[in-house]
Amino acid sequence: MNKKILIAIIVGAVVIGAAFGWSEYNRGKTTADEMPIKEVVTAQALFLAFSSDEEAANARFVGTAEQVIQVSGAIRSIEPVDGGHTNVVLETGDPLAGVVCEFANEDLDPTWRTGAAVKVNGFCSGLLLDVVLVRCVPVVSN
């Protein structure tokens, strides 16, 4: 093989590799509306699953890699967390525990009110006192 062609192939491979590495390093996080929905569940069923078998619920709803779940339920409360985030807490049937869905303020549906039946897509991170979902987005009904 011509030496110049070989050098060109090597340089090309290095440039492609560097470009891939740079783009991978700077890759932004996927949002909940960009990924397929892995599980569809009510807030009540989600809390019941975690409270009865946390390990199994972690495997199913949190997953080993990031996955999106869709949770439906009635809004118990809407609570600002800080300047940029708001929690939407969904009813679970247990007054001491809810499904807490954290939204970036720009993703929150401004028409939502306490008591409304809503659907949320988000990344489940597990159970503390409540089941926690982060990076949530509202599901718009068609």
Added chain:
Amino acid sequence: MTMKTIKILGLLVAMTPLALSAQERFATRNGHITFYSSTPVEDIEAHNRKVTSVWDASTGAIEFAVLIKAFEFEKALMQEHFNENYMESNTHPKANFKGKMTGITADEVKTAGTYVVTVSGDLTIHGVTKNVSIPGSVVVGPSGVVKASSEFIVKPEDHNIAIPGVVRKNIAETIKVTVDLSLDPL
């Protein structure tokens, strides 16, 4: 004294211990933990706004817990490496602290002011528990809300968190952890 008055007085007497207890126990589900790693190669920062904490001012007992997968990074790759390679969050999904806060009494928490405190106890990260003593401050607001904050250092090696050689220069040997809790009376 009428029967109705006696019943009301009885109810008030019965409720007094509950009312006192309510002023001495505080909790949050929205505490904020930040960690920060700084090296000449890069700075890495992550936030978790879902810290659950309960503090009993009468005994000083304090606990907090966080979900590892609720830490948010700026870049996806950092978050993936953090969960999959370093914290192994599928195996160790939570970190927690159980201990005691000294430097403020149950009486002092009823008065607005700023208190220098020390929190001592067991910090469990990555399944490894270490006894720690952490300085902090508590600010009691006029409305009764208690804001507790602390800044301390965690060494990954203390909790058996292995950093691969290829990224050793990207991650600091000591990680600065900042905790901010806004605790409401229970």
